[in-house]
Amino acid sequence: xxxxxxxxxxxxxxxxxxxxxxxxxxxxxxxxxxxxxxxxxxxxxxxxxxxxxxxxxxxxxxxxxxxxxxxxxxxxxxxxxxxxxxxxxxxxxxxxxxxxxxxxxxxxxxxxxxxxxxxxxxxxxxxxxxxxxxxxxxxxxxxxxxxxxxxxxxxxxxxxxxxxxxxxxxxxxxxxxxxxxxxxxxxxxxxxxxxxxxxxxxxxxxxxxxxxxxxxxxxxxxxxxxxxxxxxxxxxxxxxxxxxxxxxxxxxxxxxxxxxxxxxxxxxxxxxxx
Numbered sequence: 001x002x003x004x005x006x007x008x009x010x011x012x013x014x015x016x017x018x019x020x021x022x023x024x025x026x027x028x029x030x031x032x033x034x035x036x037x038x039x040x041x042x043x044x045x046x047x048x049x050x051x052x053x054x055x056x057x058x059x060x061x062x063x064x065x066x067x068x069x070x071x072x073x074x075x076x077x078x079x080x081x082x083x084x085x086x087x088x089x090x091x092x093x094x095x096x097x098x099x100x101x102x103x104x105x106x107x108x109x110x111x112x113x114x115x116x117x118x119x120x121x122x123x124x125x126x127x128x129x130x131x132x133x134x135x136x137x138x139x140x141x142x143x144x145x146x147x148x149x150x151x152x153x154x155x156x157x158x159x160x161x162x163x164x165x166x167x168x169x170x171x172x173x174x175x176x177x178x179x180x181x182x183x184x185x186x187x188x189x190x191x192x193x194x195x196x197x198x199x200x201x202x203x204x205x206x207x208x209x210x211x212x213x214x215x216x217x218x219x220x221x222x223x224x225x226x227x228x229x230x231x232x233x234x235x236x237x238x239x240x241x242x243x244x245x246x247x248x249x250x251x252x253x254x255x256x257x258x259x260x261x262x263x264x265x266x267x268x269x270x271x272x273x274x
Contacts, residue, residue: 012057019049031170039163039173046177047155051148054185055082058144058193061259062137073133073141081142085123086149093119093150109233113225117218120146120192128199137262139200140193144255147192151184186248187228190255191221197258204265224251 007013023045030038059078093116124142127133133142159176166172198217224247231243 010057011060012053015056016049016053019045019052023049027170027174036168042170042173043156043159043163043177046174046181047152047159050181050184051082051152051189052079054189055079055141055145055148058141058259061263062135062141064263073138077127077133078141078145081123081127081145082149082152084149085120085142085146086151086153088122089116089120089146089150090153092122109229110222110226112229113222116150116188117191117195117221117225120150120188121195124192124196128196128203134200134204135262136197136201136204136258136265140197140258140262143193143196144189146196147188147190148184150192151180151188154188155180155184183244183248185255186252187225190251191225193255194251194258195221197262201261201265 023042026038026041026045029035030042055078059073059075062073093112096115096119097112121143124139124146127142128139155177158180159173162176163169163173195214195217198214202211202214227243228247231240231247234240234243
């Protein structure tokens with residue numbers, strides 16, 4: 001019986017539970033006092049709850065491999081990738097999208113996917129070039145963290161816009177935070193995680209940084225991202241939900257596959273940094 005509930009002692013589960021408690025307490029305080037000063041806290045907690053727990057889960061999975069394949073990755077590095085990688089990616093993507101995609105329509109959705117998927121890779125690539133953390137599990141962790149940071153910050157923006165447009169309706173804000181929080185693992189986190197896992201895997205296997213295999217995963221991430229944007233912009237909710245289910249299911253399945261592959265990778269050879 002005890003083995004069934006081992007997840008209770010996992011860091012990701014504890015972060016998730018504590019986060020829910022803090023979010024609920026802040027939300028109720030806001031409703032009771034009607035004090036708008038609590039809105040930023042509600043948005044912050046709601047946006048980062050799932051991303052923080054999800055990154056903690058992948059960090060735990062990565063740590064299980066440490067003794068067998070590589071040196072320990074500091075927790076601060078993973079969460080630095082969440083915050084710095086997400087912020088840097090959001091800023092770069094915002095600037096590029098504002099400067100180049102204002103007049104585009106359908107093709108702009110593919111342009112957004114290309115820009116955002118590239119921007120989210122900036123900070124993980126800095127870690128990659130340093131060459132210290134070199135297993136596929138490391139790459140998957142850093143990609144998921146950067147994607148989750150991007151998603152959380154983006155959710156904060158959407159939450160604020162929803163709050164303003166609804167003239168302070170808490171229910172609309174909660175709906176935005178809930179939907180975006182639930183789909184965040186199958187969106188930005190999965191796409192960036194897949195690309196980084198492929199990049200680290202290529203170096204771990206061949207000692208080379210870039211090859212058609214890595215490029216293929218980047219193109220796949222851009223395509224999935226663009227299709228997700230197309231589903232979001234659909235005029236019919238049925239098409240939107242079917243798109244979310246199909247694209248999200250495929251993205252998550254590929255992410256799980258990458259995690260399984262990372263678990264079964266052989267020990268790291270002493271390869272030169274490319």
